[in-house]
Amino acid sequence: xxxLALIEAIRAVLPDPPQRLLRGPGDDAAVVAARPLAxxxxxTVAEGVxxxxxxxxxxxxxxxALATALSDLAAMGAEPGEALLAFVLxxxxxxxxxxxxxxxxxxxxxxxxxxxxxxxVVRGRALVVTVAVxxxxxxxxxxxxxxxxxxxxxxxxxxxxxxxAAGLALLDGRASAMSNSALREDQHEELLRRHRRPxxxxxxxxxxxxxxxxxxxxxxxxxxxxASHVAAASGLLxxxxxxxxxxxxxxxxxxxxxxxxxxxFAATGGDDYELLVxxxxxxxxxxxxxxxxxxxxxxxxGEVGRxxxxxxxxxxxxxxxxxxxxxxx
Amino acid sequence: xxxLALIEAIRAVLPDPPQRLLRGPGDDAAVVAARPLAxxxxxTVAEGVxxxxxxxxxxxxxxxALATALSDLAAMGAEPGEALLAFVLxxxxxxxxxxxxxxxxxxxxxxxxxxxxxxxVVRGRALVVTVAVxxxxxxxxxxxxxxxxxxxxxxxxxxxxxxxAAGLALLDGRASAMSNSALREDQHEELLRRHRRPxxxxxxxxxxxxxxxxxxxxxxxxxxxxASHVAAASGLLxxxxxxxxxxxxxxxxxxxxxxxxxxxFAATGGDDYELLVxxxxxxxxxxxxxxxxxxxxxxxxGEVGRxxxxxxxxxxxxxxxxxxxxxxx
Numbered sequence: 001x002x003x004l005a006l007i008e009a010i011r012a013v014l015p016d017p018p019q020r021l022l023r024g025p026g027d028d029a030a031v032v033a034a035r036p037l038a039x040x041x042x043x044t045v046a047e048g049v050x051x052x053x054x055x056x057x058x059x060x061x062x063x064x065a066l067a068t069a070l071s072d073l074a075a076m077g078a079e080p081g082e083a084l085l086a087f088v089l090x091x092x093x094x095x096x097x098x099x100x101x102x103x104x105x106x107x108x109x110x111x112x113x114x115x116x117x118x119x120x121v122v123r124g125r126a127l128v129v130t131v132a133v134x135x136x137x138x139x140x141x142x143x144x145x146x147x148x149x150x151x152x153x154x155x156x157x158x159x160x161x162x163x164x165a166a167g168l169a170l171l172d173g174r175a176s177a178m179s180n181s182a183l184r185e186d187q188h189e190e191l192l193r194r195h196r197r198p199x200x201x202x203x204x205x206x207x208x209x210x211x212x213x214x215x216x217x218x219x220x221x222x223x224x225x226x227a228s229h230v231a232a233a234s235g236l237l238x239x240x241x242x243x244x245x246x247x248x249x250x251x252x253x254x255x256x257x258x259x260x261x262x263x264x265f266a267a268t269g270g271d272d273y274e275l276l277v278x279x280x281x282x283x284x285x286x287x288x289x290x291x292x293x294x295x296x297x298x299x300x301x302g303e304v305g306r307x308x309x310x311x312x313x314x315x316x317x318x319x320x321x322x323x324x325x326x327x328x329x
Numbered sequence: 330x331x332x333l334a335l336i337e338a339i340r341a342v343l344p345d346p347p348q349r350l351l352r353g354p355g356d357d358a359a360v361v362a363a364r365p366l367a368x369x370x371x372x373t374v375a376e377g378v379x380x381x382x383x384x385x386x387x388x389x390x391x392x393x394a395l396a397t398a399l400s401d402l403a404a405m406g407a408e409p410g411e412a413l414l415a416f417v418l419x420x421x422x423x424x425x426x427x428x429x430x431x432x433x434x435x436x437x438x439x440x441x442x443x444x445x446x447x448x449x450v451v452r453g454r455a456l457v458v459t460v461a462v463x464x465x466x467x468x469x470x471x472x473x474x475x476x477x478x479x480x481x482x483x484x485x486x487x488x489x490x491x492x493x494a495a496g497l498a499l500l501d502g503r504a505s506a507m508s509n510s511a512l513r514e515d516q517h518e519e520l521l522r523r524h525r526r527p528x529x530x531x532x533x534x535x536x537x538x539x540x541x542x543x544x545x546x547x548x549x550x551x552x553x554x555x556a557s558h559v560a561a562a563s564g565l566l567x568x569x570x571x572x573x574x575x576x577x578x579x580x581x582x583x584x585x586x587x588x589x590x591x592x593x594f595a596a597t598g599g600d601d602y603e604l605l606v607x608x609x610x611x612x613x614x615x616x617x618x619x620x621x622x623x624x625x626x627x628x629x630x631g632e633v634g635r636x637x638x639x640x641x642x643x644x645x646x647x648x649x650x651x652x653x654x655x656x657x658x
Contacts, residue, residue, distance in 0.1 A: 022366070026562070027474045028404040028546060029370035029464070034363040037351070040446060041358035042413035042461055046453035075357040084371035086459045117369060124375035125455035130415045132371055132461030135358070145356045217357060233355070 003121045006095055010102040015110045021117055030117035032082055035136040041072035047127040055171040058097040060196040062104030065129035070112055070200035071273045075218035077144045077209020078135025080202055082117040083109060085131055088124035112202055144209035144216040149234035149278040153214055155302035158204055158274045158291055161223055162251030165269020167195030169254055178257040187250030198273040204294035205275055211290040212283035219274045223267040226276055228310040237307030242267060242314050244301035278304055332450045335424055339431040344439045350446055359446035361411055364465040370401035376456040384500040387426040389525040391433030394458035399441055399529035400602045404547035406473045406538020407464030409531055411446040412438060414460055417453035441531055473538035473545040478563035478607040482543055484631035487533055487603045487620055490552055491580030494598020496524030498583055507586040516579030527602040533623035534604055540619040541612035548603045552596040555605055557639040566636030571596060571643050573630035607633055
């Protein structure tokens with residue numbers, strides 16, 4: 001049951017396709033002039049799981065769906081190429097809301113330099129947005145997977161962590177009992193924005209991969225989970241010092257209001273979409289500069305060693321407590 | 330909320346990736362050695378819209394989702410490349426069912442020569458499967474869009490139409506009052522299979538595009554709708570003779586039981602995933618041979634003329650009645 005009129009209206013809010021898009025929306029498939037390596041990923045956000053329409057605008061949802069997919073390209077160091085958008089709209093979702101959804105994605109697409117090459121719109125029982133993205137590279141040396149970490153390397157993260165999880169706690173009411181004095185208005189807004197409008201770090205990812213990061217992953221599930229993915233893919237141990245975790249402004253106050261240790265809250269909260277990188281010792285300066293040139297900064301908070309799994313270390317040098325499920329030595 | 334254990338189990342049922350897949354499932358994104366032109370499309374099937382779990386197995390759903398996406402590549406004449414699968418699974422959908430879903434897609438993928446390069450699995454309120462596919466071509470001359478029809482060309486379709494719509498009518502009970510004698514058991518099974526397990530005509534699409542089809546589209550919405558898309562994209566009139574529509578065996582009996590004219594039923598029923606092609610007069614023989622070499626056959630049922638829209642003509646040479654919504658002269 002195609003929604004042809006709606007699809008036409010959605011097309012009208014999308015940015016004009018770039019020249020490399022030889023055929024865009026409107027044919028059976030899009031045709032793109034390729035570069036040597038295609039890098040692709042798919043991500044779904046579903047109502048009731050990743051967002052609630054009571055706390056997220058349709059534009060937030062469109063932005064978030066594209067951002068989470070683009071973040072995977074960022075984590076590979078790929079250059080953004082094209083996106084395909086698939087919307088499942090509930091029966092009572094208005095055409096105006098559908099256009100707002102498309103606009104939320106289209107604005108991020110324009111900002112990130114990604115072309116919307118096609119899509120699908122169907123009616124269904126709950127709002128679901130799936131985005132498939134393709135990025136490009138000219139050679140494997142431009143890209144960076146999860147499996148390239150080596151013993152003796154440093155582990156760093158871009159930006160600050162815990163903001164999106166704090167924003168979620170403010171949105172879903174868990175942190176609603178916080179005193180107003182604990183959080184400045186601008187910090188409050190920033191935490192909500194971190195959750196609703198994550199920013200894929202495409203420029204940072206490209207530069208970090210190009211300047212010698214050995215392994216990289218985007219922090220979607222949280223530092224602890226995602227670091228353990230890098231450890232598993234590289235077949236090594238990642239040791240992370242909780243005291244060096246850069247906690248987002250405001251997230252500290254929200255964590256405290258929730259009775260959580262701020263660093264643990266920041267290390268286990270998802271949806272930050274910052275990048276974790278592993279760096280050979282002789283690339284540390286270059287990667288710091290690469291991050292700075294991309295408008296962010298790296299914090300070194302651990303190292304890669306022989307062994308397997310993840311070790312989260314607290315101030316006293318002992319494995320951190322209250323973090324069940326991670327492998328400790 | 331990633332379903333990591335389930336994702337691991339799903340990966341295990343997927344076919345081994347081909348060599349061109351430099352990085353497959355398990356990293357942030359897949360990496361593929363590209364060819365000059367990337368052809369991509371996304372399709373969603375949603376519970377309650379495209380299938381019901383009361384009449385479709387999980388494997389049927391996996392097959393159908395991938396088939397509908399691959400059919401878009403067939404309609405472009407692209408060679409199959411990679412697929413990304415995104416599953417939204419209801420809370421009560423068992424792991425066994427999820428694996429059956431993946432197996433349904435994996436079996437078609439292996440058969441069609443497409444690699445499953447990655448995916449996403451989340452829990453949600455209703456079953457939704459979105460598939461993004463990429464195909465490849467070495468040059469634009471290998472591909473065929475909707476917009477290339479020219480006046481004086483012939484319009485043909487592969488195979489037979491109406492089978493999937495008849496299968497649906499049998500499944501959803503509309504045709505349940507049919508007498509058993511009206512439909513042989515093997516015809517009944519074939520109609521159900523047409524609806525549940527559509528076959529993307531990748532080989533036929535490639536050959537038809539290569540041997541000179543000027544425009545092509547896959548019949549997902551039905552001959553009448555899809556022919557009008559070709560007419561609109563080409564800026565011309567397509568005239569189709571209803572009496573020449575090849576009606577699938579069994580679909581005639583089902584249409585009659587439903588009180589519909591069989592040719593109209595076949596021309597307006599969706600989900601057949603046959604291909605409509607436009608052929609320059611001097612390519613007719615070559616395209617007939619191309620279809621035969623791909624295991625199907627072409628039926629010529631109309632022509633391209635100056636004007637706009639679609640004209641469905643009945644036996645008496647008059648525009649057909651009872652087909653509101655199409656443009657007649």
